[in-house]
Amino acid sequence: MTEVNITFAKEFFLLGFSDLPNLQEFLFLIFLIIYLSILMGNGLIIVITKVEPSLQTPMYFFLGNFSFLEICYTSVTLPRILTDLWTQKRIISFLGCATQLFFILILGVTECFLLTVMAYDRYVAICKPLYYSLIMNHKMCVWLVIGSWTIGIPILIGLTYQIFSLSFCGSNKLEHVFCDIPPLLKLACGDISAEVFSIYIDAGLFAMFPCIFIFGSYAKIIATILKLPSANGRYKAFFTCSSHLMVVSLYFVSACISYLMPKSSQSSATEIVLSLFYTIVTPVFNPLIYSLRNKDFIMAMRKLLPKCV
Template sequence: MEFVLLGFTDIPQFQWFLFGIFLVIYMIILLGNGVIILITRVDAILQTPMYFFLRNFSFLEICYVSITLPRMLMDLWTQKGTISLFTCATQMCFFLILGTTECFLLAVMAYDRCVAICDPLHYPLVMCPEVRIRLVVASWISAVPVQIGQTCQIFSLPFCGSNTINHFFCDIPPLLKLACGDIFVNEMVVYIFGILFVTVPFLLILGFYIRIISTILKLPANTGWTKAFSTCSSHITVVLLFYGSATVTYLKPKSNQHEGIDKMISLFYTILTPMVNPIIYSLRNKDVRKISFLLTVN
């Protein structure tokens, strides 16, 4: 009826240190993404499709990290990692839904940049408010029934023997290691959904950026190269951080070795990427830097 999340119990002497570090990280994530939501909402200069998607992405990051980090902080504080079967399933379901939403939303943001650079004259028409809202809503709800079904499938497996999950949250790979019997079908479903929801959006992003680069290279060297690349550099950095770590976790061969490394990789796309996103967008975007400075001064 319950599992035990080991978390970082293999280094008990650092439990309170880790609690402090992750608490500070959580505050940075909430503050950084919250500031982006605020300034892109209230400032008239930032009422463009790009900042509309960025605002939604920042809100998504707050939701995404709140699925795992508060629970991990509680486990570090209480020195206990027990979690009920229902809570574990709920955490996994929301984590998968929000993770898939992030993949789709990153693809939508790449499409936005592609239209803005490759077809600027039609950009206001293509990215009208109705289209923007539909793209965001589709990103949020497309994977809901699929991931609910996948969660139900995994938790319908028989779990016998150990109930210890060598992870800091309920994720698919460590849970499948506890299942009894033949889990080949379940593993294939994980790979198929991984390819569908991770690889396909990544290929779309890659295709959009190939078109962007080919368009930029046709421009004279002194007409907008720097500006065009600067509008994309933040998004590219976030894509590489998120997709790189997520791909290693979900599409790598199953192994019982180096589980500590798997946890470290998971930290990248669950905690560190949401933390650096506001920093990346603030440092790379002069409009966000300018408005943030004015809000600070005022």
């Protein structure tokens, strides 16, 4: 019998951009600008949707919650990336990695459900306008937001425990910029078929079903819009919905490719790019897509900013 020398990981090294030693300062500056832009852009949306009376509607209530979620989402990963780029240590403890992964998963699931809720809001507003105020009352909106934040917690606690119950033997070097499931599975030894099956089941529950519901809602929305007699009404309805569809497409496409493609078919660079896309790029574009394409929001911003100055 051949003896195998196995060492079990107690901490991980996040290799990330370590293969770009000459670009560390440049990358730090880029990610710092991105993080500050996310904080200011989404923070501005939260403030304006809270204080402007004309924006006290379900659509902007969900948008304010979505912007808060984007700030939380990026705050789980970007400060860590900035610290690693600045200190060059790149070490994260076993518990720290598990905690980071759990919050990435729960905030990602919350984003899926909040996007679904926003699609449902648009569906009711366009397809059932006479019942809109009755269906989307304040109590219903609050419960939809609470449900979006909490519905996945029990299952994702179990999934996180399942992932970190694996034996990470041999190398403890994660070829990534933060703790995520695909790079962690690459370090696991032994049979991981049960964990992979759980990931596919959870991805179906928390990503594919919401995605199908969203695009199903928009199929009905588009069918209703095409029946509108006024060309101006059709244009306004399409314009309002297109912003949400852009955010949905950016998030779901990159997240589904990252989690559902076989890990053997993805390079480390591809995994990093896809992960950064759905955790960072979407929050950056969120304020631009929703504010600069929204006439009501621009008018509210023009009213508020001079008062602040």
